[in-house]
Amino acid sequence: MRAPKSRKFKLQKRLTEVQEIELLQSWIDSCKLDAGSNPLSLSPPSEKLPIGRLPDGTFSPYAGADKFFQLPLSKRTKDGLAASGYSKMTDIQRASLPHSLCGRDILGAAKTGSGKTLAFVIPVIEKLYRARWGPEDGVGCIIMSPTRELAGQLFEVLKNVGVHHGFSAGLLIGGRKDVVEEKERVNGLNILVCTPGRLLQHMDETPNFECSQLQVLVLDEADRILDVGFKKELNAIISQLPKQRQTFLFSATQTKSVQDLARLSLKDPEYLSVHEESTTATPNRLDQTAMIVPLDQKLDMLWSFIRTHLNSRILVFLSSCKQVKFVHEAFKKLRPGIPLKCLHGRMKQDGRMGIYASFCEQHSVLFSTDVASRGLDFNKAVDWVVQVDCPEDVASYIHRVGRTARYLSGGRSVLFLAPSETKMLDKLQEKKIPIRVIKANTKRLESVSGSLAALLVKYPNLQSLAQRAFITYLKSIHKQRDKDIFDVTKLPIDEYSASIGLPLTPRVRFLKQKVKGKKVSEDLALVPESQSDVNPSELLRGTVNAVKPEKAEIELEESFLLEKKAQLELKDSILLEKKAQLFGEENETDIRDDLHATRVLKKKKLKINMHRPVGTRVVFDDEGNTLPPLATLADSNAGSDSVKLDKDKVSERYAELREMMKVVDKEDKAIEHKRRKEKRIKQKMKLKRGREEDDDDDEASEDDLSGSDREATMSRPNKKGKKYFNSDSDNEDDERGKGENNTAPITLAEQEELALKLLSSMQ
Numbered sequence: 001m002r003a004p005k006s007r008k009f010k011l012q013k014r015l016t017e018v019q020e021i022e023l024l025q026s027w028i029d030s031c032k033l034d035a036g037s038n039p040l041s042l043s044p045p046s047e048k049l050p051i052g053r054l055p056d057g058t059f060s061p062y063a064g065a066d067k068f069f070q071l072p073l074s075k076r077t078k079d080g081l082a083a084s085g086y087s088k089m090t091d092i093q094r095a096s097l098p099h100s101l102c103g104r105d106i107l108g109a110a111k112t113g114s115g116k117t118l119a120f121v122i123p124v125i126e127k128l129y130r131a132r133w134g135p136e137d138g139v140g141c142i143i144m145s146p147t148r149e150l151a152g153q154l155f156e157v158l159k160n161v162g163v164h165h166g167f168s169a170g171l172l173i174g175g176r177k178d179v180v181e182e183k184e185r186v187n188g189l190n191i192l193v194c195t196p197g198r199l200l201q202h203m204d205e206t207p208n209f210e211c212s213q214l215q216v217l218v219l220d221e222a223d224r225i226l227d228v229g230f231k232k233e234l235n236a237i238i239s240q241l242p243k244q245r246q247t248f249l250f251s252a253t254q255t256k257s258v259q260d261l262a263r264l265s266l267k268d269p270e271y272l273s274v275h276e277e278s279t280t281a282t283p284n285r286l287d288q289t290a291m292i293v294p295l296d297q298k299l300d301m302l303w304s305f306i307r308t309h310l311n312s313r314i315l316v317f318l319s320s321c322k323q324v325k326f327v328h329e330a331f332k333k334l335r336p337g338i339p340l341k342c343l344h345g346r347m348k349q350d351g352r353m354g355i356y357a358s359f360c361e362q363h364s365v366l367f368s369t370d371v372a373s374r375g376l377d378f379n380k381a382v383d384w385v386v387q388v389d390c391p392e393d394v395a396s397y398i399h400r401v402g403r404t405a406r407y408l409s410g411g412r413s414v415l416f417l418a419p420s421e422t423k424m425l426d427k428l429q430e431k432k433i434p435i436r437v438i439k440a441n442t443k444r445l446e447s448v449s450g451s452l453a454a455l456l457v458k459y460p461n462l463q464s465l466a467q468r469a470f471i472t473y474l475k476s477i478h479k480q481r482d483k484d485i486f487d488v489t490k491l492p493i494d495e496y497s498a499s500i501g502l503p504l505t506p507r508v509r510f511l512k513q514k515v516k517g518k519k520v521s522e523d524l525a526l527v528p529e530s531q532s533d534v535n536p537s538e539l540l541r542g543t544v545n546a547v548k549p550e551k552a553e554i555e556l557e558e559s560f561l562l563e564k565k566a567q568l569e570l571k572d573s574i575l576l577e578k579k580a581q582l583f584g585e586e587n588e589t590d591i592r593d594d595l596h597a598t599r600v601l602k603k604k605k606l607k608i609n610m611h612r613p614v615g616t617r618v619v620f621d622d623e624g625n626t627l628p629p630l631a632t633l634a635d636s637n638a639g640s641d642s643v644k645l646d647k648d649k650v651s652e653r654y655a656e657l658r659e660m661m662k663v664v665d666k667e668d669k670a671i672e673h674k675r676r677k678e679k680r681i682k683q684k685m686k687l688k689r690g691r692e693e694d695d696d697d698d699e700a701s702e703d704d705l706s707g708s709d710r711e712a713t714m715s716r717p718n719k720k721g722k723k724y725f726n727s728d729s730d731n732e733d734d735e736r737g738k739g740e741n742n743t744a745p746i747t748l749a750e751q752e753e754l755a756l757k758l759l760s761s762m763q
Ligand SMILES: Nc1ncnc2c1ncn2[C@@H]1O[C@H](COP(=O)(O)OP(=O)(O)OP(=O)(O)O)[C@@H](O)[C@H]1O
Pocket: 085, 086, 087, 088, 089, 090, 093, 110, 111, 112, 113, 114, 115, 116, 117, 118, 251, 252, 374, 375, 376, 377, 379, 380, 402, 406, 407
């Protein structure tokens, strides 16, 4: 009895669904807005006028409609919206929904936090619903986001609003381990919320995966996805999508580039920029300030800011992963009295999601790269956005500060600008961003550089992190396109290096080239020919090199270590770049870092080729790297206007360097000699003590040798390959000569036995 009843019920339900769809379609058709008209302009000036009636008495279906239930939406969607707490539409929703519901392409621009997500989620659901899309129909819609976190957030909104619908939706983002399982399920999904890299991975690798039936394509943060960082992925994706589809592009900083629009084959899109007439480009409830902070005081300022805002949620933007890591680690050790978290593109995905969620729950500070700058909603919980490093452009500024003051809530932001970056203020004001310049309360400014220096001594890992943070910061400035604002030669790099606790300023190769303005060889760059075109801090280094050779040596060694590390990093970054291409690494800074790294590597390779003409004597350094002969350098530089060095000058310089090297060498030898002597005396003493304790045993005491050291020492043959003891110490050999095994080498088994004996005698 039950079965027929339920069949009847299902039939009834389907009938009402069909009826509803027909009704909706006729409603949409009957109140189709003219292309190009803005529903916001249809609002009746007086609330007394009925919905749909304009002041002149004419009828317009969307006039005065500002609630979701007044739109031709399915009951399921309306229920989903109501359950999520959405009833009144925001401006961008009112302006775009009437157009998107009737099938037009949309270019939507509205301030951050103004509800753009619902403006595309609702028409997506409605379109598939009206098309009676089912599991067998495959992928009907793709929603793309530049970052994984944002994709996760969009997926949540889709799930909440579409809760009463029967579509299957999936979140496809990089960094997830379950890709195999995902491949099995992806073909059955109707709506994909994804990052470009992961989608492309499925397009390339998943059998039978195809999107030929696609109805709607959405690009959230469209200008970012259309940016060069995603160019390859996006082009590859678009080429696999049908041209007959609806396309929505949304962003707070929308692209109007014809090229971009052509790439996406938009058809007469509706350009809806609802806040174009607004006096500000940022939310009205956002209080924006800027402070001029010398680079070497930025960390002091940040620290003091955090210490004075312990009951807030503070989002701090820094320009690279390494800076984020360093500041997070260092400040954590200094314990400011508020939980500190960090978010960057090189973190594992689970960690990224967890941090994003936990930041919303408690007062804390989140240090982040631009990975958190776009789209993230943080449950409207961010009180302060602090930009320690200047954003790369106005758009980036708008998105960063847009993480606070969302929807109807207020928020505050502060931007630290180095004196050389003050032109940014003009650019912001030109783009209608109301920003006040304020002065810091110097009485409350706490210096952290001393504490950082102490930390760096205590934690060597932190020191290398600081060095890398320093280098990536300079790199990021060097890479910026806007040279009016970002000029690496204007930065007080020595002071900055000291301010983050580094004992010596690490050398940065690209900086040296930048300072010289031309490609000058490494050796010649040590003492600049003309001092007028050189950065003062670089000059200072030149002087240091000339006067204090030991220090110069240390510095060179430091820079060498860093270069080695940089090379490793380069390898890493190339791998990452490949990974990004494959899996869609979404972090903008990371991807740019990687691209830059690849370029540097290529240049290096080229350089090596150029410096080795046929028949030239090749000189190698201690590590086996080739050193270009000075004469060759002079030849290669001959004729160059910028560096007029003749052979005489070079040989003069060469003689100078040789003298310097002799002094250094002599000193080194003396130090080494002293060290060896001390070591020998120490070992002799130990042996003596050992013999006193146990006359039968002439082996050295074990106390000074750790397990692995011991093994290494015992098994390493000496120069002649005869004796099996450490040949470092002649003295020790002498001592051993007195023992029973001085004529024949002992075997490993014998050594072990000896060691065991020694151990048991000590117990
Ligand atoms: N109609 C509405 N009623 C109530 N709250 C809304 C409505 N529309 C959006 N919101 C809320 O406003 C906040 C911001 O929305 P959303 O994230 O869509 O903004 P956005 O314009 O996409 O911002 P961004 O440019 O930063 O990506 C969210 O918390 C969302 O829940």
